[in-house]
Amino acid sequence: MNKIHTICYVSKANPNLTNEEINDLFRHTEKNNRLNNVNGILLHSLGNFFQVLEGEEKYITNIYEKQILEDSRHSNVFEIYKGNISKPVFSNYLSHFQTITTSIQLDKIRDYLESNEKIPISDKLSRLLRPFIIFD
Numbered sequence: 001m002n003k004i005h006t007i008c009y010v011s012k013a014n015p016n017l018t019n020e021e022i023n024d025l026f027r028h029t030e031k032n033n034r035l036n037n038v039n040g041i042l043l044h045s046l047g048n049f050f051q052v053l054e055g056e057e058k059y060i061t062n063i064y065e066k067q068i069l070e071d072s073r074h075s076n077v078f079e080i081y082k083g084n085i086s087k088p089v090f091s092n093y094l095s096h097f098q099t100i101t102t103s104i105q106l107d108k109i110r111d112y113l114e115s116n117e118k119i120p121i122s123d124k125l126s127r128l129l130r131p132f133i134i135f136d
């Protein structure tokens, strides 16, 4: 089975970002990731971003290192998880990259993760997502 690469991180959003700029970033990310078969989520809450990327290793590593890490719209990128997984966590989740803007969507993701307890990182991700869900 082909290995899928995943990267999960939190970062501090540039405090000068307007809601419009965040929406633009979400739209652009969603479009790009759909085109490149990248699954995952991108959340913004309480001045932080939380992102999970899943897809082909070469593409994921490239976009993360050359674009995302260099992007001045955020800083203090803290990697939570990076590695290969045999089964993607988000592939069945509407089968697309999702940007999350409401607590209802967040609840759906939490439920999704909790229903996948056999995937080792699901439980960790679910715990990490809790503050985003409570305070959204």
Ligand SMILES: Cc1cc2nc3c(=O)[nH]c(=O)nc-3n(C[C@H](O)[C@H](O)[C@H](O)COP(=O)(O)O)c2cc1C
Pocket (backbone or CB within 6 Å): 011, 025, 028, 029, 032, 033, 042, 049, 051, 053, 063, 067, 068, 069, 071, 073, 074
């Ligand atoms: C928090 C954050 C997450 C991002 N995530 C993605 C992503 O998943 N996919 C993506 O294509 N660009 C993402 N970007 C944007 C990239 O840094 C970069 O602006 C974009 O890939 C450039 O795309 P282009 O070459 O098509 O203009 C993200 C930026 C930030 C600040």
